[in-house]
Amino acid sequence: MAKKLLIVDDNAGSSELYQIRFETSKWEVSVAYSGEKALELLKTDYHPDAILLDLMLPGIQGDNLLKILRQDQKNNDIAIIILTAVSFNPRGQEEVERIAKLADDYLLKIEVTPGEIVKRVTELVKKKQAKKWSGILRKKLTKYRFKGKNN
Helix, strand or coil: CCCEEEEECCCHHHHHHHHHHHHHCCCEEEEECCHHHHHHHHCCCCCCCEEEECCCCCCCCHHHHHHHHHHCHHHCCCEEEEEECCCCCCCCHHHHHHHHHHCCEEEEHHHCCHHHHHHHHHHHHHHHHHHHHHHHHHHHHHHHHHHHHHC
């Protein structure tokens, strides 16, 4: 089954470039050109493996969208990667660091090629899925051990 990616970027040229690159690598890609459109899509049964998130968006800014997404536990297994042209935040370096901590990765568009982005996102998704499955197995083993001691 193909991995799913949601690109949240108001720049149609960038979005199309990344969409083509990911689709070439066998990803299923959806694009939202605003934070509001991304939220609408995520409120459906659509659940991507990863989100490429620009910070400068019309309406809901990327940093606020990131906060909203991280508050909902159903999104914990989604790898969220900030991909932006913005290397600073007018609210200061502390804000950049806080935003970066909420994301799984923080990339500047001018510093990475589309191929490198595909590789980083793929690696992050694999790590997230491995962590998810190890947690599931740990719960099952704990439950099994607990049942075994009482029998």
